Amino acid sequence: MHSSAVFLIEFGAIILGLGLLGRIAGRLKFSPIPLYLLAGLAFGEGGLLPLGASEEFVAIGAEIGVILLLLMLGLEYTATDLVTNLRTQYPAGLVDAALNALPGAAMALLLGWGPVAAVVLAGVTWISSSGVIAKVLGDLGRLGNRETPVVLSILVLEDLAMAVYLPIVTALLAGVGLAAGSVTLAVALGVAGLVLFLAVRYGRLISRFVSSDDPEKLLLVVLGLTLLVAGLAQQLQVSAAVGAFLVGIALSGEVAEGAHNLLSPLRDLFAAVFFVFFGLHTDPASIPPVLLPALALAVVTAATKIATGYWAARRSGISVKGRWRAGGTLVARGEFSIVIAGLAVTAGIEPSLGPLATAYVLILVVLGPLTARYTEPLATRLSRLTRRHRPDTSAGDAPPALASEGPALTVDPDTAMSGSATHMTLPPSRGGS
Template sequence: MHSAVFLIEFGAIILGLGLLGRVAGRLKFSPIPLYLLAGLAFGEGGLLPLPASEEFVAIGAEIGVILLLLMLGLEYTASDLVSNLKTQYPAGLVDFTLNAVPGAVAALLMGWGPVAAVVLAGVTWISSSGVIAKVMGDLGRLGNRETPVILSVLVLEDLAMAVFLPIVTALLAGVSLAAGSATLAIALGVAGGVLFVAVRYGRLISRFVSSDDPEKLLLVVLGLTLLVAGIAQQLQVSAAVGAFLVGIALSGEVAEGTHTLLSPLRDLFAAVFFVFFGLHTDPASIPPVLLPALALAVVTALTKIATGYWAAKRAGVGVKGRWRAGGTLVARGEFSIVIAGLAVTAGIEPALGPLATAYVLILVVMGPLTARYTEPVATWISKRRGPEGPHASTTPAPAKPQETVPDQDPAGRV
């Protein structure tokens, strides 16, 4: 009986996602907000809770994030990763300063104490790699000039989580400095080791994985990705980082074949991830913290746009690409919820969980909108203000060269 109920519930979820995707496609809009609203409607405190399929949806959501980051890694080569990390690390420092500080200040203003301030700083700092990967794919921007900048910021954030999560865990648990340092050293060692293997032995890994049989290629790549992601997570490193670095390690025909085979699976489980996020949000917990969450969301949306604009400008990207980079980085998601969940489990501040949930829901709905409309709105405002500005010149400005999308190989790499 339980299996029959599960099949009915899960089948209804998948069918509903398909219909919502069609609606979003006709409206030429990202389906992510619709998936989230569907999760709210059928989750805890919603219109029709679906308890039988909850555990399977949770596992599917985790697989969805892993596949999103694997596919994102396939768009990047190891040399691109290293060169961008070397050149974009100042963007990581700017990102931390502009986006972590507002969360810490908000927590202190609400009287939550220093530990809660560190936690909320992490919630407002980290963008959602899963949401952003999905949005860039939906908008067809994976080959744009600003995309390497966006990916560099996301990678720096994900790698920073290898340091931040052990620190937060140690603070919440009140463990000794020695124990916290040991956990941090392990996390850094694992992240560095996986990155070293991906960069140094990427060709060997691709040769090992390569197969002319699509079935064997799918099984080996998927199994390797889940294995590395699981080991990384077990050692206090993000599973997303592990999956991303597996994608980095794969190249050539293997990357092309993997992209083709895993795209449908990625889209399925990514949709499940966004529904799962909504399923675990009680709508009744949101109204009491809606105003502070909304204020924090507006402030940190603007700081993320500023971060992306600055990073893209520093990389020599044109003005339109800078605005697109900033708008794309706005969404928060899985990491923010993980960080807030650690604090809720430790019981340091009862209101922190609902506030973080409302904050992430606002930005995960706002993120696809800012990604799509920040650049057109900024261009419109610029045109409106330009001719009327005090320093407007009667001499027409020289035409700027049009931004072009760089050449790609068949795998879609920049």
């Protein structure tokens, strides 16, 4: 009876604290993820007030949080969207992987952590935070900009790549041999391909089977189906998160929108618990020794993400200002970097990997919204300064009549779009938020 009371007190305090931290983040207009991580650090090993009775329940809640994060992400896209993006935007996805995964792998090898940790840290530095980026785009009023579909396409490709990447990481962390790992990957690819095929061909039938006019029944069916598929996927040595992601893809139309609205509060609750859980397993004293490598990695991969967005937007014919905006928007890392690092922490492959990932995400989840806002103005100002100090060899060729004219009015074609941004259709996302 006493332990039950302690559990209720501890878990109630956690939920109340998360709510207050979320409110503070909302007032300051930035992502609450850093505050959740810091809360976990404060109440974990070596923290101010370590938890006891509620830690096991928090662990289960964290696992549900990962599953709901991936389910909600799958609900944002249709199978057709994913196939279309894979066909048209795969060069941008390859550039994204090369520029942003390699620095993480190189850092792990330089630190002497070995090839398995290199694969894990490559994923941590590769995947941008869809949640943070979506919020930033809305806050900055850029949903109708021409570069926004490019940003979304890169995020979709990253999410699709996770369906292949997570089983590989899971097999590596489990220490299975080459043959068993190949079987696991083949099963994961086969299941993903089968789900995409069924979603394209029979998506309406699946959605009709799940559909219900009663919100309670819809919530129970979708949540139960997701947890069941996630558990089966994990039993087959495929990531439970991938199973949840594929369930989200298979649902479409009104069912997806209704499930999105019903599950959003649950997602936010358990995702917050997940971030706290990750912080609980990171000793605050272990962060200062890896702070310098984390800062160096954050600077390098912020630059490579900006380069990725710039290149992808240029390939799509976006103007220079739009290219810089696209690059700056992609910098934020968050939930998926923590998910990947959490797998390694649970497996216990490298004690310093968790603290490094925590510091890295804390830096970039704060820096990301700033680069989204200021990369383009800074690039424009630097460009003007460069032109001002560069000799103008064409001044003498200008017609005399133009010399007396005032400065020309310039309009950015990426933001000068007709109609309100709220009425724009944004491929590939079909979000209900």
